[in-house]
Amino acid sequence: MKVPMLDLTQQYQTLKPQIQEAIEDVMSNGRFILGQDVKKLEEDVAKYSNVGHGIGVANGSDAIHIALTACGVGPGDEVIVPSFTFFATAGAVARAGATPVFVDCDEKTFNIDPVKIKEAITEKTKAIVPVHLYGQMADMDPISEIAKEHNLAVIEDAAQAIGSKYKGKSVGELGTAATYSFFPTKNLGAYGDGGMVVTNNEELAEKMRVIRVHGSKPKYYHHVLGYNSRLDELQAAILNVKFPHLDEWSNMRRENAQNYTELLNEKLPNEVVTPFIADYSHHIFHQYTIRVQKRDELQAFLKDNGVASMIYYPQPLHMQPVFKELGYKEGDLPVTEKAAKEALSLPMFPELKLEQQKYVVDKIAEFYSKN
Missing domain, CATH: 3.90.1150.10 (Aspartate Aminotransferase, domain 1)
Known part of the structure; x- marks a missing residue:
């Protein structure tokens, strides 16, 4: 018997007509960048996360980077992250110009150990990025208490955890912001790269919307240094078909x-x-x-x-x-x-x-x- 790690073809076959129709709709209307499909997905995923705002970006790595940047993380700052996770978590910190500070994980859950977070805080600490590894949320109450005590941003790396809950609360409700990946292998996967940041903070959401389009608002007027990182309209259309499932x-x-x-x-x-x-x-x-x-x-x-x-x-x-x-x-x-x-x-x-x-x-x- 052959048992694959995962099989994306079975899922596609069950949704093939709807996915093909969604792709054809995008091709026919000619709106390929930040169109109605991106807007719908942003609204639906934000609502699903029980927060007010979703910001579609190019991938999950950029989602972390943009969230950190919007929170003011930069050179000279330290950001506490787990070491037992995918590279993007710490890579985003380094790309923002800050220093990742690695702490140990909990032996049972593999998630970041709140006790070790407390021990790692210095006067340079600006944020904590807990990763909800393998689909289980980190222990957020003590992390939130530590963040509140030291006035730190909490960016939940939920690349692997869309739909998971902590004491009945959704990803995104317990931090400053949370980030998703729509990489094809994820529980909600596109057919290419994609990502999103969700937050309840309206001011932060607006900063991230500006950052993802080269820092321009209005178009061609740049007040901050941003990036080109937008969720693709075709991928959003595919995700809108898959999301209800x-x-x-x-x-x-x-x-x-x-x-x-x-x-x-x-x-x-x-x-x-x-x-x-x-x-x-x-x-x-x-x-x-x-x-x-x-x-x-x-x-x-x-x-x-x-x-x-x-x-x-x-x-x-x-x-x-x-x-x-x-x-x-x-x-x-x-x-x-x-x-x-x-x-x-x-x-x-x-x-x-x-x-x-x-x-x-x-x-x-x-x-x-x-x-």
Whole structure:
């Protein structure tokens, strides 16, 4: 049996007529930049996030960068970020001219540890960027308290977490702003790049709208240095077709996650640590990530048996060569470094079949029976 990490073709086939119609509508009306489809998506995603404003941008990385810039983050500032995440989180901080300050993660959730955030604050700290990793929100109450105490902006990196909740509240409600990615592999994915910032702050939203069009308002009059970073109209049209199905797809992911957990706990209670779901969390399982020993050997065995898997993330950000000058060394963030050696994400997408999951778990069991 072949089990892919994800299969985007199945989703497309179910929506093909509507998607083709949406593309044809854009081609026919000739409005390709910041048209009605972008506006509709901005409004719908903002409402879904229970905030007042959505600002469509070119990708999730730019979303973080633009949000930080609008909050006044720049040279001389420090921004606290997790090390166990995708590069874009810290890369956006560096692109804004600020210094990323890496802190350790929580061993159970993989998300940033609020206790470590508190320890990392200096007089230069300007913002915190918690990442809602794998589809589960970070512990936002203590993060918000720390931010309020020190007058810091909180930019939620929710690239993997659209639809997740914290104590019943949505992504975007608990920070200064939140950022989404619509990269094709995301739970709500375009057929190319795309991203969005959502916020309740009207003044901040207007700054970001200006920044995304070269800093011009009105057109050809530039009062700030902005960027060319706009959500494409064609991608917005595709996302508008897919968006009404998001909650259904998230529920299918949650069911698949429950199946995995039951199967793994039954067959491999001592070899596999299944995902921890915090009591405050509505987890939407962008990824289903286990912790195992002999991780790399297991991944190779699964590949040989037709099962795809991914390692998110094999090298923590504080150990990346591009950040060498910041002076971090091995052992500085032990929980993160341990996670980078043990985390393995299994196939996860809404259309994943139970028999495929059983096959995956059987192969994991077979590996550990031999090792």
